[in-house]
Amino acid sequence: MIHQRKGAERRRFWARPLRWWHVLAFSTGVLGAPFGFAGNQQEEALADTVRLALSNAILDARPPKPSFSNPADRQRYEMWLGQMSARLKRKLPDEQVRTEFLETAWYEARRAGLEPGLVLGLIQVESAYRKYAVSVVGARGYMQVMPFWTNVIGDSDRRKLFNMQTNLRYGCAILRMYIDMERGNLFLALGRYNGSRGRPDYPNAVLAAWNNWKTSPPI
Template sequence: MLGRRLLAAAGMAAGVGLIPAAHAGNQKEEALADSVRLALSRAVTDSAPPKVRIDDIDQRIKYLHWLGEMSSRLSKRLPDRQVRIELLETLWYEAKRAGLAPDLVLGLVQVESAFRKYAVSPVGARGYMQVMPFWTRVIGDGDPNKLFQMQTNLRYGCSILRLYIDMERGDLFLALGRYNGSRGRPEYPNAVLDAWRRWEFSR
């Protein structure tokens, strides 16, 4: 999949361009209980801005160290510092909001889209976290183009991964397989877990 190219939006304002296909599987549309659907809908439509606020000084220092280290590691993939910092700040916010480790989400984004905002997979998954368009109909406003927006994509992706972890009773291996549409197969979960180890931050 990764070597193939397909026609995709290079940005809503930038027109159409060639974007390498992303490494996403086919997330399955599953029957969700009304309470779960409502909770997910609220999770993705909450308009709270991704502003990091950490009152504890030690935790604030740790976050700033994380931001600096991750920015340095990501610089070759995303040379524009402003874009890089905005992605990292938003990813950290959305990961923490969903109860996920930011380093795990970085690993997933690496495997899913190689940090390409406008990546589109052969099955139509979109953006950094390769979210399938049906999710915008199930829990959103029905506009799949919004999946190319940074915060929207990360919010959907983190919320969906959190849902799958809960569905699998904390089994991350099975949850990652479900996220990729390949539940029970080892290739995708192992790839994400390996990438997660590469992004781990222990300071």
């Protein structure tokens, strides 16, 4: 009788409608990250030239090792790296992981023509620096990239979105594309990245977080 009663209780629990607080508990308790702003990029019709450019950007397998044409640029980068490492220590306590992450974030951001601090601010809002974060809509990794992008511009292997460099490369390339689509309007581009174009909450959150990752002097 006890086993039957417990089984009936379990069936009633799973038969209940999913409430918002269940989603919140799952997101913050099981996965360990708040996903109030987690990315929900929408699949859009892309011109062939845009699709090809994105595909080429993703397939470029060069390692994320910054190179500099003069000592002054290297010095500014090393200053940036030191400042960012100190600020990120609580989120990524392992020094090697933290250094590799920052090297990659800087490399992929600059490669896409983005300010590295903006990318770090976006990651703060999207995943709180959790490599294996998964949102309730299925967005994955640091930059919460939706899996459909692997079919559109990649090799359809969704597992690669948990690879650090792959995730940052996808995220930076997609954000760059949205900025270009919005003719440089960062507010609208951020909204499009999040699937909330025209609404202020997400762009304002990212722009506020960006302030945490600005350096003095600017890089």
